[in-house]
Amino acid sequence: MDREHRNVHIVDTRSTIPGAQSVSRAARLLRLVTQAGDDGMPSAELSRRADLTRPTTHRLLQALQHEGLVDQDDRTGRWTPGPELYLMGTVAASRYDITPIARDIVRSLAVRTEESAFLSVRRGDETVCLLREEGSFPIRSFVLSEGVRFPLGVASAGLAILAFLPPHDVDAYFERHPGFAAEWGASHAEPRLRARLRETTERGYALNSGLIVEGSYGLGAAVFTREGHPQWALSLTGVQFRFGPDRLAELGRTLLAHAHQLTSRIVASGR
Secondary structure (H helix, E strand, C coil), X not given: CCCCCCCCCCCCCCCCCCCHHHHHHHHHHHHHHHHHHHHCECHHHHHHHXXXXXXXXXXXXXXXXXXXXXXXXXXXXXXEECHHHHHHHHHHHHHHCCHHHHHHHHXXXXXXXXXXXXXXXXXXXXXXXXXXXXXXXCCCCCCCCCCCEEECCCCHHHHHHHXXXXXXXXXXXXXXXCCHHHHHCHHHCHHHHHHHHHHHHHHCCEEEECCCCCCEEEEEEEEEXXXXXXXXXXXXXXXXXXXXXXXXXXXHHHHHHHHHXXXXXXXXXXX
């Protein structure tokens, strides 16, 4: 599934801070390049997805390449992440990366449930998958993998995070995305999505009943910072018949227990 998502910040400073528009556009291109990974992405596709003219895209990519943030394959012309991104990432990882303390919990979740288990992080108005652990059940869902992004409220991880944000942040999210249903279908219209948010807070975990890919179910549970903000989520995905009513409650309890364990670790680590 090939969908375009943008990371929109709560406060739009592009019209008030000099140079902010260029920074925003460059950041948009960087996200697209990193999403493409080692395969890279051609200039024309980057221009289309970033909603920029080709000359603007070319100018920004050249500037980013000069700083080592992107690189261009001489043979294919595709743009890939540059070496400076790696160096920046290693420094930022010590503060923001929780994968070292989460990996065994994600693995335990996959072993206990036999389903594919994931760790995702909130980035603006999206979630990004950081870790995937395969379960032992041979039929799997491949909706989610490392690096895949979804808007909050779409996949179960983002639904869980959105549900536990303060009400004014939820309202602001819907104001920023008035065309959500047009992009993701009638099941993501605001009234229906708000109903799922209420169900999530009542249940403690989110349920995505085949709303992204028919027959592929997901459960998500928020993971919190020491200040109580939902910054990450653990989730499970699998085929529909594995998420029937008799098993759903058990999966939910297991998921919530692992999410609580990870929250406790994060709080203890001082993050």
